[in-house]
Amino acid sequence: MTPFWILTRAGFRRHSTYRLALLAGMTTNSVFGVIRALLLLAALASAGSDIGGYDAPTAVAFVWWGQALLGTVNLWGFQEVKDRVRTGDIAIDFLRPVNPQLAYLAGDLGRAGINLVGRGAPAILLGGLLFDMAWPPGAASWVSGAVSVVLAVVVAFSGNFTVNLLAFWLVEIRGIYLMWMITGGLLCGLYLPVPWFPNWLRTIAEWSPFPSMLQIPIDILAGRVVGAEIIATMATQVFWATALLVLGQVVLRAGRRRLEVQGG
C-alpha cells in the first residue's frame, strides 16, 4: 500500500474511534438542517417566487448538502498542527521520510471520509425524507459532485494547514484563526447561498477560496450548475487547491528552518 493511502486509512480509523462525537454531530446537523430548511422555505413563500435562481427544492438541497458537508469539509479548522508546532512534536513529523503536508492531507481525507459516511449520508437521507429536495440531475452531477467534494476537502485543508503553520512565527494564533473561521463560514456559502449576497460581498467571495470549500460542490449536487459550467467551477477549485498547497509548502519550508524545538 502506498504511504498516502495508508495514512488516509489511519485518519479514517482514528476519527471513527470517536463514535459518540459522530453521533452528536449527526444529531446537531439534522436539527439545524430542519430549522434552516423551514426558515428558507418561509422566506421563499413570503417572496412568492424564486430568489436568485433558487426554488423550494433547490433551496432545500442547498441546506441539506450544506449540513451534510459541514463535518466532511473541515470548515472550522483543526488545531493539531499548531499544537504540534508549539510543543515541538512537529519534529517527529520531520523525522519521517514523507512530506508532512501530504501526510496531514492524507489523514484529513480519511477524517473527511468517516464524516461523510457517519454524518453526511444520514443528513442527506433525512433531508430527502422530510422535504421535497432537488436531487443531482444525473450521473454526471453525482460523479462530478463527488470529485468536487474531495476538492473542497483539499482546499479547506490546505488553508487550515497554512494558518496552523503561522504558529512557527507567532506565539498565539487564536485571533487569526478566529478571523479565518468567521470569514470562511460567511463566504463559503454555509449560512446563505453566495448568489444571494449583495454584489460587493459576492465579488469578495468570488475572489476568495471559500466558495470552493462548500458553495461549488453544493451547486453541482443541487443541480444549479450543470454541463460545461461544471468544468469551469471545478477549475476554480483546482486552482485554489493548487495555490494553497503550494503556499503551505513554502510556509512549511520556511518554518522548518526557524523551528526551535523546545525540550528533550
Added chain:
Amino acid sequence: MSTTNPAIIETRELVRDFKKLRAVDRMTFTIEAGEAVGYIGANGAGKSTTIKMLTGILKPTSGLVRTCGLDPMSRRIEVARRVGVVFGQRSQLWWDLPLRDSFEILAAIHRLQPERATARTAALVEQLEMGPQLGTPVRSLSLGQRMRAEIAAALLHSPELLVLDEPTIGLDVLSKQRLREFLVAERRERGTTLLLTTHDMGDIERLCDRVLVVDRGRLAFDGTLTGLAGTVGARRLLVLDLAVPTPALVDVPGTQLVDSESDGLRQRLAFDAETTTAAAVLAHVSGRAEVRDLTIEEPDIEDVVRRLYAASGRA
C-alpha cells in the same frame, strides 16, 4: 578505533545559539559506522540540541554536520530513511490507534516490501515481547511498554544509525535491563551504530564502547569509559547507616564526605578504589561509631561528569 570504517556522524565546529545562549559550542567529533557511543553531560549541557542538529530538525547556527555523509537539513528525507530516532519524551506512534497500526503505517511510510515488513515487525515484537499489546491503543500502554514500542518503531526500517535521547528515562530496573539486553542483541546481529544520551551509568556500561562528555555545549571528553574513570578516578560511594547520631565523618583517610543525613545517622563517603578499600574505610569508621548497615554504590554519571568538570577548572 580503526580508520577503515566510514564516518556515519561527523561534526566540525558545530555551533547552535538560542538568542544569547550558546547551547552547542564548536563541537567537533566523528562517529564511525558500527560504534556505540554514549553522549553524556549535565542537564542543559546541549545533548538534545546536538541530536536535533544531527537528525535535521534543528538548523545549526554555524559549523558542519554530516549524518550518513549527508547534510541533514537539506537531505532530510534520505537521512530519515537511514536513521532511527527515539526522543524519550516524545512519541512517534499513533496515539489513538492500536499499536499494530503504528507499525503498519511506519512500514508503509518507509516503503518496506510487505514480506520484509511482516518479518521485521514479527521479529521485533517477539524480541521486545510486545505480542499481547499489539491490539492496545498506544495511549493505554504503560511507559515501559510504550518505550519498547518506540524503539521497535525506530528500528522497523533497519536503519544504519540508531539515535536514542534518554530511552530509559522513567523505566524500572527490570524494564531498563530488558531494553539494554535487546539493544545489545540487535547491535550484535546487525551492527547498527548507536548514539545514546542518558543519565544512567548502567546504560553506558552495558551498551557503549565510547563516551563523549559535553559540558556547557563543549566537548569535554572523548574516549572509553575506562579512560573516563581513569581521568576522574574510579570513585565509589560507601553509604553507612550508623546506630547513633554521629558527627560528620570528615577526616576518614582516603575518603571524602558527600553528605550526612538525619543528624549523621546516614552518611555517604566517596572513595577512590585505587587509594583505599571499602574494608579499610569500614574498619576506620567502626572505631568511631557502630555501623548497622552499609551499601556500596558504583559511580553515577552525574558524579563522574561533575568531577570531570571540576578537573577541567569548573566547579
